[in-house]
Amino acid sequence: MAHAAVQSTDRFERKREAILAASTDLLNSRGVKGLTLGVAASAVGLSTTSVTYYFRRKDDLAAAVMLRGVAALNEIVGQALSERTPQDRLKALLRLYLQRMRRAAVGEAPPLPVLSDIRALNLPQRGEVMAAYLKVFRRLRQIFETPELGWLTRGRRTARTHMLLEQLFWAVAWLPKYDPEDYGRVCDRMYDILLNGLAAPDQAWAPQPLPLAEAAPSGRTEMAHETFLMAATRLINARGYRGASVDMISAELNVTKGSFYHHNDAKDDLVVACFDRTFEVMTRVQRLALNLPGDQWTRLSSAAAALAEYQLSEHGPLLRTSALAALPEPIRRQMVQSFDKVSDRFGSMISDGIAEGSLRPVDPFLAAQMLNATINAGAELGHWVPGVKPKAAPAVFARPLLMGIFSR
Numbered sequence: 001m002a003h004a005a006v007q008s009t010d011r012f013e014r015k016r017e018a019i020l021a022a023s024t025d026l027l028n029s030r031g032v033k034g035l036t037l038g039v040a041a042s043a044v045g046l047s048t049t050s051v052t053y054y055f056r057r058k059d060d061l062a063a064a065v066m067l068r069g070v071a072a073l074n075e076i077v078g079q080a081l082s083e084r085t086p087q088d089r090l091k092a093l094l095r096l097y098l099q100r101m102r103r104a105a106v107g108e109a110p111p112l113p114v115l116s117d118i119r120a121l122n123l124p125q126r127g128e129v130m131a132a133y134l135k136v137f138r139r140l141r142q143i144f145e146t147p148e149l150g151w152l153t154r155g156r157r158t159a160r161t162h163m164l165l166e167q168l169f170w171a172v173a174w175l176p177k178y179d180p181e182d183y184g185r186v187c188d189r190m191y192d193i194l195l196n197g198l199a200a201p202d203q204a205w206a207p208q209p210l211p212l213a214e215a216a217p218s219g220r221t222e223m224a225h226e227t228f229l230m231a232a233t234r235l236i237n238a239r240g241y242r243g244a245s246v247d248m249i250s251a252e253l254n255v256t257k258g259s260f261y262h263h264n265d266a267k268d269d270l271v272v273a274c275f276d277r278t279f280e281v282m283t284r285v286q287r288l289a290l291n292l293p294g295d296q297w298t299r300l301s302s303a304a305a306a307l308a309e310y311q312l313s314e315h316g317p318l319l320r321t322s323a324l325a326a327l328p329e330p331i332r333r334q335m336v337q338s339f340d341k342v343s344d345r346f347g348s349m350i351s352d353g354i355a356e357g358s359l360r361p362v363d364p365f366l367a368a369q370m371l372n373a374t375i376n377a378g379a380e381l382g383h384w385v386p387g388v389k390p391k392a393a394p395a396v397f398a399r400p401l402l403m404g405i406f407s408r
Contacts, residue, residue, distance in 0.1 A: 019055070020065055023043075023065050024065050025043075027325075028172065031117050033120065035061065066113055066121075066129045070129065073097075073115075074136045076097055081142055090191065090405070102183045105175070105176075105183075112172075116169055116320065116322035118133060120239060137161060144406075151408065159381060160405055162377055163377055166374065169373075170373035174366075189366050193362055193366065194370075196404050197360070197403040197404040198297075199301070205399050205402070207304070209302075210302055210306040211288070212313055214288060215284045216315040217229075217281065229277050233318070233319045234252075240322065268327060272327070275319055275338070279341075279342060282342045286345050289302045289349075299349060300359070300402070304398040305394035307375045308374075308375065308381075312390040320376055324336065339372070346371050350364040350368060371401065375398075378398075381397055
């Protein structure tokens, strides 16, 4: 009887593990919205009823996937913090994370789940996953808690921890461009950028102000439509695609659902419009920066500073990339292409800066992706550092990437 019980337990765990592994792929590609019990069941050749034996509701399944990812991240953070210096801890964090990503890429381990959609979960699952994530966040923040970094305030340590985690999560988007055997070199290049920044040694942090009002979308046929997009962007960032319902967006603006559909044919159309608005803002800022006198360091740092400030301004925020997972595949590809254009323009600015000597010799592609990750994460800076002012955002959030994460 005992032997039969052990076999039954093993069989249960194997099926549960298979469901979680398949659901991780689904969560990463479709978001919480697209991870249904039926789709998960189909992915592992089970009936929906069979899956409910392991997970009663779809949010239970999504939460289990995310909690497994949080646990894996916690283990990596714990190992990294065993190193003596902040620099060694940073190097270990990147090495261990990319080693785990390499194992997933070659089929030696299940993929890590994307954790950017936690807020799309319903309660109580959202609270459980967020509490677990916050523990890991606070633990990783200890990387900055050393005597030599005593000048860092708690808010600045928190901001840098948020930026650092975003670099790990954003890597899912661009790592597939590399062969898994090259992840070690990627690690070295990421570490160099995070440790030493992008500026050449003789450069100072002195971004030039850009007119944010000129970066904000204008000339629309109806300013009411712009108001819809701003409200929808804020709600989608806060609650994910699934959590930002038409009812919530309409209530935020104190309008009827009928008024919503007057401006937007469907919710997917609204998300696309929010992304288009984000691309428009980022492109405008890049163009304004490119017209500045001076070198490419001045232009790049000014663009990064302006976008960090924009996120917390009356015109912001920009739509976070986590909303991409909820879009149908053909539309998502179009949005990714638009993101690539923005990133490639940053890459060109970095290449020109390296050639003229105002920027350090770094990998332009990686540096551009890491800058995009920082800008994307800036939408949540107000959540992680309550009370931070828009004018302070560039120094608190953009400067650490551009000048070095441990720099004053």
